[in-house]
Amino acid sequence: MANNSTQLSAATAxxxxxxxxxxxxxxxxxxGSVMAELRGFVHTDxxxxxxxxxxxxxxxxxxxxxxxxxxxxxxRHVLNAVWRDVPVEVVVALPVHAEAVAA
Structure with a gap:
């Protein structure tokens, strides 16, 4: 079962x-429901x-x-950091551009 104080510290951060x-x-x-951690997904190009x-x-x-x-x-491109003693992972997903193949 999740510890509410763990989630509260992450929410506060x-x-x-x-x-x-x-x-x-x-x-x-x-x-996170087990550890105080934040995960963010940035919607950008x-x-x-x-x-x-x-x-x-x-x-x-x-x-x-x-x-x-x-x-x-x-x-996926991932940032791992710590904010106010809480681990943070921020992700952005970008298209992989196809390379032109020489004929």
Whole structure:
């Protein structure tokens, strides 16, 4: 069973992040039910949104897995950081552009 104080600390950290940095790009957020952790998904078509979070949170961005979505190959880019002692993962998924193949 989830510990309400664990979720409360993550919710408080998210509230503080959004109140202190209202200019950050909009994201969908979830809060871990076992550990105090935040997961955000930035809905954008460039890395700029993810980099805006990195500027505030610090941390490292890395390229993650690729997957198919609606006939397009997408690649996840992930920021892992810590905000107010709460681990944060922010993700943006971008299309992988097909390289032209020489005939």
């Amino acid at each position: 998210l509230t503080q992040l959004l109140m202190e940095h209202p200019d950050l790009p909009e994201a969908g957020w979830s809060i 460039s890395l700029a949104g993810l980099l805006a979070y990195q500027e505030v949170l610090g941390g490292d961005v890395h390229v993650a897995n690729c997957y198919e979505h609606l006939g397009r190959t997408m690649r």
